[in-house]
Amino acid sequence: MDQSLISTSATPKGVVATLLAALERSHALACAALLALSLLMFLPGFFGLPPMDRDEPRFAQASKQMLETRDFVAIRFQDEARNKKPVGIYWLQAASVALAEHLGFDAARTTISVYRIPSLIGASLVVLLTYWAGLAWLERRYALIAAALMAATVLLGVEARLAKTDAVLTATVVAAMGALARIWAARLTQERSLAKEPFILWLALAAGALIKGPITLMVVGLAALALSIKQGASKREYWRWLKPLADWRAIGLAILVVAPWFVAIAVETHGAFFSEAVGGDMLGKVAGAREAHGAPPGSYLVASLVTLWPIVPLAVIAVPIAWRWRREDEVAFLLAWLVPCWLVFEAVPTKLPHYVLPLYPAIALLVAFIAQRGSLRLDGSWxxxxxxxxxxxxxxxxLAIPYATLLYGDRTELVGAGVVGLGAVIAAAAAFLLMRARVAPAAAGAALAALFLTFGVYRLTIPHLQAFMLSPRLAATLATSPCRPNAIATAGFNEPSLVFLTRTDLNLTDGAAAARFMVGPGCRAAFVDIRQEGQFSQSLAALGIAPHPIGRVFGVNLNGGRHLDIGVYVNGG
Structure with a gap:
């Protein structure tokens, strides 16, 4: 090993090498450091971000309704069956809320950060499992570098802060692929025992099936197919290397984990869950763009310039090297993890940035493997x-923060811009170190720059973008009502976040129906957008009632960018 890497000098190279040498002493110490880094990356803004429409509050509201109804089989959003994803994430979110309530947090059911805890844990597991997966071939320091880069990745940081499936799904993929890596590596020797790996892989597949259906299986299956073709090309033994997976104890355990809920939901919905989840949701996305999320092939590649930051410049340098080394076992495995599924995602018309997140650990590990070989060098102008x-x-x-906060915020945020700007300076220093082939210090600098970026954006900037926080501001205005509403309607603003923050039985209607709604018994409230207020006022006049306006909320709907002016009314009880 290059002795310069363990220099104890005060240079960035020496400091990073000293730190890596200290962390290399034990897996426990390395994992503790990675967990601490993950929390530093993921916690800024975690508790302050409002529910992010539309998917996050849909997941959270469905989990909340499980607790309200004590029905942990069917998945519903208000009165509508949500037959899109399996039950795993809803169970995790409901368990998180139940635990918070047990510990005395009375507002847990309407606190979105409680529902995000499974995602936070899932994202942290992605980092730790990237380290574990890398140890199949990498020295500890390079497995650490790969995991640290994964912790710094923009897309993983986003998903760690959203109460959705993708952080937990990615953890199941990395666990399964880490086990498959060891099975792939062990095929060349008969000395190594593979007692644990089949159980890890099959249980990861089972967990992935409960989280997001076939995605984990698709990643593992396509990788295994690609590797089997490579294996068969020289030895005509296409599938023999997968023989350790034929462990009926592991398979049986996985079936025991998965089967009960799938049987229960099939019985409860009379098969509707499978026809809607597979035929409607999954195959619908394959057949055409859904919910205005269509994009041409190559979109993920372009988006990765942002979503894969700060790994992306390292990946650009590594790609041609990886292609030259594609026949080597380690590189073949990581390319088999990455390329087939990436091509599938690019080919599917419906595209969302988070779909490719389970493939990003493969890129981080590929970069670390090439760096370990000393080949991650900037030896060309491009x-x-x-x-x-x-x-x-x-x-x-x-540069964008002052403008965005001036346009959509309560003030021009210069501190956040300054913190992110300092991150840019650190990133520039990391780029300079990378040009001098100092990969470990460059990776450390990139992670540090990501930390400044994260804090500046999530902690200092987003809380000031009040124009986008319509639902929390509407709920806060309603809290000033002279009476406590026992029923609420909304006309013109029907986002799921408003359902989550108010009532499960929130009436989504129009202006005229909202006026008729106010005639009902007890204290009633209505949110009415200015576009619906003409109907609302006319109907109120015809009914001879005059509810009390308690405030107005102005803002921008994050979905579509439409400017809204919403009045809040109560009938005074």
Whole structure:
């Protein structure tokens, strides 16, 4: 090993090498450091972000309704069956809320951060499992570098803060692929026992099936198919290397984990869950763009300039090297993890940035493997240009923050811009170190830059974008009502976050129906957008009632960018 890497000098290279040498002493110490890094990356803004429409509050509301109804089989959003994803994430979110309530947190059911805890745990597990998966071939320090880069990745940081499936799903994929990596590596020797790996892989497949259906199986299956073709090309033994997976104890345990809920939901919905989840949701996305989320092939590649930051410049440098080394076992495995599924996602018309997140650990590990070989060098002008991608994103965000907060916020946020700008300076220094082939210090600098970016955006900037926080502000205005509403309607603003923050039986209607709703018994409230207020006022006049306006909320709907002016009314009880 290069002795310069363990220098104890005060240079960045020496400091990072000293830190890596200390963390290499034990897996426990390495995992503790990675967990601490994960929390530093994921916690800023975790508790302050409002429910992010539309998917997050839909998941959270369905989990809340499980607790309200004590029905942990069917998945519903208000009165509508939500037959899209399996039950796993809802169980985890409901368990998180139930535990918070047991510990005395009375507002847990309407506190979105409680529902995000499974995602936070899932994202942290992605980091730890990336380290574990890397140990199949990498030295500890390079497995640490891969995991640290994964913790810094923009997309994983986003998903750690959203009460959705993707962080937990990615953890199941990395666990399964880490087990498959060891099975792939062990095929060349008969000395190594593979007692644990089949159980890890099958249980990861079972957990993935309960979280998001066939996605974990697709990633593992396509990788296994690609590797089997490679194996068979030289030895005509296409599937023999997978023989350790034919462990009926592991398979049986996985079936025991998965089967009960799938049988129960089939009985309760008379098969409707499978026809809607598979035929409607999954195959519908394959057949065409759904919910205005269509994009051409290549969109994920372009989006990765942001979503894969700060790994992306390292990945750009690593790709041609990986292609030259594609026949080597380690590189073949990581490419089998990455390429087939990436092509599938690019081919499917419906595209959302988080779909490719389970493939990002493969990129981090590929970068670390090439760095371990000493080949991650900027020996061409285009590679030096690629290094510019490292400071480019924080520079763009630092420049955008004052404008965005002036336009959509309660003040121009300069502190957040300054913090992100400092991250840009650190990223530029990391790019300079990368140009000098100092990969470990460059990776550490990239992670540090990501930490500044995260804090500046999530903790200092987003809380000031009040124009987008319509639902929390509407709920806060309603809390000033002179009476406590026992029924609420909304006309013109029907986002799921408003259901989550108010009442499960929130009446989604129009202005005229909202006026008739106010005639009902008890204290009633209505949110009415200005576009519906003409109907609302006319109907109120015809009914001879005059509810009390308690406030107005102005803002922008995050979905579609429409400006809204919403009045809040109560009938005074």
């Amino acid at each position: 590679k030096r240009i690629a290094a510019i991608l490292l400071p480019l994103l924080p520079v763009a965000i630092a």
